[in-house]
Amino acid sequence: MNPSFPSEPGTPVVSTRRRRPSLIWLVPTVAAVIGLSMLMHAWLSSGPVITIDFMTAAGLEAGKTPVKYKDVTVGMVSAIDLSPDGSRVVATVQLDQSAASLDRVDSRFWVVRPRIGLGGVSGIDTLLSGAYIAVDKGNANASGKRFLGLETPPTVTHGSQGRSFVLRARDLGSIDIGSPVYFRRIQVGQVASYRLAEDGRQVDLQVFINAPYDRFVTSATRFWNASGVDVSLGADGLKLNTQSLATVMAGGIAFATLVHGGAEVRAVSGAVYDLAKDEKEAMASTDGPAQFFQLVFAHSLRGLVVGAPVEFFGQSIGEVASVRLDYAPGKQKFVTAVGINVYPSRLGSVLEKLPKSAGDTERRTAQFLAGMVAHGLRAQARSGNLLTGQLYISLDFLPRSPPANFDVDARPLVLPTVNGDLDQIQEQIASIVGKLDKLPLESIGQHVDASLKDLDEVLRQLHGQVLPEATQSLKQVRSALGAAQGLVDPQAPLQQNIGQTLEQVQRAARSIREFLDMLKRHPESLLRGLPKSSAPSVAAPTDDTHPSQISRTVP
Amino acid sequence: MLPPQASHMGLTRCHICGMTCVNDRPGIGDLRCGRCRAPLHGVRADRIGASWALLLAALICYIPANVMPVMYTQLLGNGSESTILQGVAEFWRSGSYGIALVIFIASVVVPCTKFVTLGLLLVSAQRKTPWKRRERAVLYRLVEVVGYWSMLDVLVVAVVAALVKFRALGDVEPRVGILFFGAVVILTMLSAMQFDPRLNWSGEDS
Numbered sequence: 001m002n003p004s005f006p007s008e009p010g011t012p013v014v015s016t017r018r019r020r021p022s023l024i025w026l027v028p029t030v031a032a033v034i035g036l037s038m039l040m041h042a043w044l045s046s047g048p049v050i051t052i053d054f055m056t057a058a059g060l061e062a063g064k065t066p067v068k069y070k071d072v073t074v075g076m077v078s079a080i081d082l083s084p085d086g087s088r089v090v091a092t093v094q095l096d097q098s099a100a101s102l103d104r105v106d107s108r109f110w111v112v113r114p115r116i117g118l119g120g121v122s123g124i125d126t127l128l129s130g131a132y133i134a135v136d137k138g139n140a141n142a143s144g145k146r147f148l149g150l151e152t153p154p155t156v157t158h159g160s161q162g163r164s165f166v167l168r169a170r171d172l173g174s175i176d177i178g179s180p181v182y183f184r185r186i187q188v189g190q191v192a193s194y195r196l197a198e199d200g201r202q203v204d205l206q207v208f209i210n211a212p213y214d215r216f217v218t219s220a221t222r223f224w225n226a227s228g229v230d231v232s233l234g235a236d237g238l239k240l241n242t243q244s245l246a247t248v249m250a251g252g253i254a255f256a257t258l259v260h261g262g263a264e265v266r267a268v269s270g271a272v273y274d275l276a277k278d279e280k281e282a283m284a285s286t287d288g289p290a291q292f293f294q295l296v297f298a299h300s301l302r303g304l305v306v307g308a309p310v311e312f313f314g315q316s317i318g319e320v321a322s323v324r325l326d327y328a329p330g331k332q333k334f335v336t337a338v339g340i341n342v343y344p345s346r347l348g349s350v351l352e353k354l355p356k357s358a359g360d361t362e363r364r365t366a367q368f369l370a371g372m373v374a375h376g377l378r379a380q381a382r383s384g385n386l387l388t389g390q391l392y393i394s395l396d397f398l399p400r401s402p403p404a405n406f407d408v409d410a411r412p413l414v415l416p417t418v419n420g421d422l423d424q425i426q427e428q429i430a431s432i433v434g435k436l437d438k439l440p441l442e443s444i445g446q447h448v449d450a451s452l453k454d455l456d457e458v459l460r461q462l463h464g465q466v467l468p469e470a471t472q473s474l475k476q477v478r479s480a481l482g483a484a485q486g487l488v489d490p491q492a493p494l495q496q497n498i499g500q501t502l503e504q505v506q507r508a509a510r511s512i513r514e515f516l517d518m519l520k521r522h523p524e525s526l527l528r529g530l531p532k533s534s535a536p537s538v539a540a541p542t543d544d545t546h547p548s549q550i551s552r553t554v555p
Numbered sequence: 556m557l558p559p560q561a562s563h564m565g566l567t568r569c570h571i572c573g574m575t576c577v578n579d580r581p582g583i584g585d586l587r588c589g590r591c592r593a594p595l596h597g598v599r600a601d602r603i604g605a606s607w608a609l610l611l612a613a614l615i616c617y618i619p620a621n622v623m624p625v626m627y628t629q630l631l632g633n634g635s636e637s638t639i640l641q642g643v644a645e646f647w648r649s650g651s652y653g654i655a656l657v658i659f660i661a662s663v664v665v666p667c668t669k670f671v672t673l674g675l676l677l678v679s680a681q682r683k684t685p686w687k688r689r690e691r692a693v694l695y696r697l698v699e700v701v702g703y704w705s706m707l708d709v710l711v712v713a714v715v716a717a718l719v720k721f722r723a724l725g726d727v728e729p730r731v732g733i734l735f736f737g738a739v740v741i742l743t744m745l746s747a748m749q750f751d752p753r754l755n756w757s758g759e760d761s
Contacts, residue, residue, distance in 0.1 A: 009566060009577040010589040024605035024749075027742065028612035035615050038623070038731075064635040128631040 047075070047100035050093050052109045052133065054149040057089040059113050059131025067093050067109075069135040074099030077133065091149070093133065103145070106138030106158075110150035122153070152177060156192040161211035164192060165267065167223050167253070169203045169275035174227040174251035181207050182226060182254040188213035191253065205275060207253060219265040220258040223273050224282035227251035233388060258283065290341035291365060292321065294414045295379045295393065296328075297336045304381055304391040310340045312395040318342035320393060338381075339412070340393055366408045373406040373416060375399070381420040391420070560756075567595050603681055606749040610673050613742035616735045617666060623732035626712050630725045638732060639663075639708065661707035662736065669705075669743045672698050673750065680754035691755050698747050705740040709733055 054060070057080050067075035075095035083090050095102060113131045114123045126132065133149075136157045155178045156164070169175075172194060181189035189209035197204050209217055231240050253275065276282030301323060310318035322339035344365070369377070376399040384392045395415070404416030419427075487494055522531060561567065567578035569588035576595055578586060586595040624636035637645065639662045646655035672694050679691060712733045719727040 009575055012576045012578065012586040012589055012595060022601075022604055022608070024608045028608045028615060031612035031615040031738070031742075035619050035735075038619055063637075063641065129634075 045097045047095035047097045048103050048143065048145070049078070050095060050103050050145055050147060052091045052093060052147045052149045053083065053088045054091060054111060055088060055151055057091070059111060059126075060089070060091055060133070061130070065091075065130065065132055067095065067099075067133045067135060068112075069099060069102055069137065074102060074135070091133070099135075102135050102137050103143045104138030104140045105142045105144040106140045107144070107147065108136040108138070108150055108154055109133055109147050110136075110153050112153065115153075154192070155190045156208040160208070162189065162209050163211075163214040163217070163267075163269040164206055164208045165217060166270060166272045167205040167207055167275040168197075168272060169205055169225065170277070172203050172205075173225050175205065175225065175253065176251060179227075179251045179253065181209060182252055183209075183213055183216055183256070185254075186213075188216075205253075215266060216257060217255065217267045217271075218257055219267060221255050221267065221273065222258065222276060222282040223253055223255040224276040224279050225251075226254035226279075233385075233390075237385060254279070256282070290318065290343050291362075292412045293340050293342060293379075294412045295338040295340060295417050296326065296414065297338060297381060297417050297419075298333065299336070299419060301336045301338065301381050301391060303383070303389040304336075304338065304393070308384075308390065308392045310342060310393045310395065312342075312347075315346070317344075317346045317395075338393065340379075362411075362413075363408075366413055369413065369415070370406045370408050372397075373404060376401055377415070378404070379415045379417045381417075383420065569593055569595055602749045602751055603677055603754065606673070606677055606746045609742045609746035609749060610670065610677070613666075613739045613746060614670060616738040616742060617670075620732050620735035620739055623735065624730040625708070625732035625736065626715070627728040627730050628725075629727070631723075634726075636730055639736070658708065658711070661705060665701055665705045666739055666743065669698055669702070669747070673743065673746055676750060676755070680750070688755055692752060695747070695750070695752050695755065702740070702744040702747060705743070706737070709737045709740070 059065070060077055060080055062077055062080045065077040066073040067077070073096075075093050077091050078094045079092040081090045081092070082088075110133070111131050112123045112126055112134045114127050115121070134153070136154055137159070139158055156162075175191055175194070177191055177193060179191040180187040181191065189207055192206045192208045194203055194205045196202075207223075231238070233239075256279070304320060304323055306320055306323060308320040309316045310320060318341045320338060321341045322337075324337050326335045326337040327333075328335050376397045377395060378398045378401050380394045380396060380398070381391045382394045384390045398418060401418050406416065407414060486492060489495065518525065518530075525531065562578075565578055567576050567586070568574070569576060569591060571593040572588060572591040574588055574590045576586065576589060578595065587593060588595055621639055624638050626642065627634065627636045629635075639658070643655050643659045643662075646652075646658065676691055676695055676698075679686060712729050716727045716729045719725055
């Protein structure tokens with residue numbers, strides 16, 4: 001030990017200090033408080049946990065796929081499992097507290113993926129960002145825990161303004177969910193959903209008409225299928241009708257309101273309408289009750305189809321309901337039985353002018369018709385289109401038709417028929433052909449043949465004998481004519497001689513006239529000779545000079 | 556029989572000036588060095604509480620560090636948050652076993668080992684048990700050495716978040732979980748520092 005250091009250890013001083021609880025315990029306290037507060041926050045901000053069933057989990061990822069409402073992330077898929085039976089995928093979704101109200105029982109969930117449809121392209125943004133689950137918040141008050149995810153996005157969301165209606169269609173046609181609904185060719189809504197009716201007899205379509213167009217749907221509104229191109233080749237020719245190019249591809253529905261609908265009442269939401277096949281049918285379906293008639297035609301009615309028009313005086317008042325073959329045992333003939341539906345209300349104001357009679361409608365109709373039949377009302381299958389051979393039924397007055405009896409008590413009422421105009425023409429042509437057939441064409445032909453042979457012989461003779469002679473004669477005639485022409489020529493000597501002769505005759509005549517003049521003046525000169533006093537000297541020299549001149553020139 | 560310790564002889568060495576002071580009246584108050592007036596203390600048995608507190612705080616922070624997302628990754632509009640274990644699982648699934656292992660060791664194995672080791676040291680120190688004193692000393696040194704490496708996760712997130720900034724194409728942002736994880740690392744280190752390894756040797760020898 002170093003001797004410079006004291007051997008005794010130093011005495012420490014005692015300082016009195018208050019013992020305080022160690023501050024170090026603040027650290028875990030703070031950590032715990034923070035942790036707890038975060039836990040509380042997480043617990044408070046987490047909304048309900050729901051499960052959604054999907055057909056496939058394509059694009060879904062646990063912990064990554066968000067749930068979006070109006071493009072705001074309101075939750076996250078926390079787990080994806082298979083359903084117990086393995087048929088579906090169950091996505092467990094943790095919703096945020098702010099979106100806790102989205103779990104209504106009628107809320108709808110669907111996966112937004114890129115979709116290319118006829119109506120357009122949607123969900124392009126998810127190409128890069130990945131799929132997400134979209135929500136359409138329901139209106140119900142009750143909240144649910146388990147949902148069935150939609151496979152396709154709903155066309156109508158709960159927030160949209162408007163009303164939905166139910167259309168009853170015979171079949172779906174080319175209509176699909178999202179198919180547009182047109183009013184005056186403006187798209188005013190779309191098909192929200194469809195389902196087969198319970199009995200399988202019809203398809204119930206739910207259409208949604210956006211506000212403010214929904215007010216145009218009234219009690220007098222008619223809906224019809226405007227899908228695709230409506231090309232109809234009927235008795236009234238080729239008809240092509242379409243709403244828009246989009247409907248050609250994707251199908252669509254159109255509606256219109258009847259103008260003579262009387263008092264129109266705005267339709268309530270969910271009202272049921274019939275979906276007509278086309279516009280014509282939609283408008284015709286207001287014709288009230290149809291009156292069924294039976295027509296029996298004795299001839300074939302090729303070209304008459306169900307739906308062909310029934311015209312009365314050129315106005316369409318009904319349609320053919322059935323065409324079938326029948327057998328009339330009495331006559332041992334096959335006949336065609338045609339059922340037609342006539343809508344009397346299509347006659348419109350004419351009905352009111354017709355005489356009224358007592359009894360029920362059917363009875364009145366029968367009695368009214370009996371009178372009409374007596375005046376010549378007949379049904380006739382007429383050709384509407386010669387090109388296609390389509391037939392239609394015409395009800396017309398044919399006063400010259402043979403009388404027919406009309407059974408007022410028969411049900412259904414049977415209207416008398418006559419053959420169609422084309423058939424009549426056919427008959428006439430047939431009779432003409434028959435007459436033609438009776439002509440002895442063969443013997444006529446033989447006779448004509450023999451005559452032609454004789455003629456041939458005659459012609460040969462003509463050619464061999466007559467023609468050369470005729471040629472010769474013609475030649476002679478020509479030479480004779482030439483000779484004659486020589487005679488008639490002004491330069492011909494004959495002509496000149498004649499001229500001179502005539503001149504001399506003229507001179508002789510003049511001399512005779514002078515002589516006769518002198519005799520008239522001096523008749524006595526016949527006896528006494530020429531008096532001296534007379535002045536024949538005036539004429540005499542001229543008379544004398546002339547012959548001398550002639551004699552000189554014409555020796 | 557080991558030679559006597561300073562406390563047995565009623566002596567305490569001042570840590571500042573090195574003077575050996577008599578400390579034969581324990582429990583009467585704070586002793587200060589007679590020369591430099593620095594607080595005199597022997598084995599800091601009182602620090603056990605602080606060590607416990609920090610260890611507890613670290614343990615508390617470890618829960619949100621694992622439950623809450625540490626990183627938000629957004630690639631081509633597809634954003635997702637991931638926790639540490641999700642990241643490990645993802646790396647493992649994609650075949651990067653090495654990276655997955657490193658992250659797993661740094662973020663799970665090391666902190667858990669530290670919790671257990673520190674807890675063990677603290678308990679055994681409180682009990683003054685002579686059980687495997689040498690091994691416990693080795694454990695303590697191991698804890699001190701390994702402590703810094705636990706910051707690997709924090710470092711990865713910080714670097715990636717700083718590097719990956721491609722706006723719409725891709726983006727990485729840190730999330731609150733990494734803060735808790737950093738707190739865990741710091742608190743365990745502090746806890747280890749508070750622990751006086753001399754406590755290991757107090758108590759009776761067997």
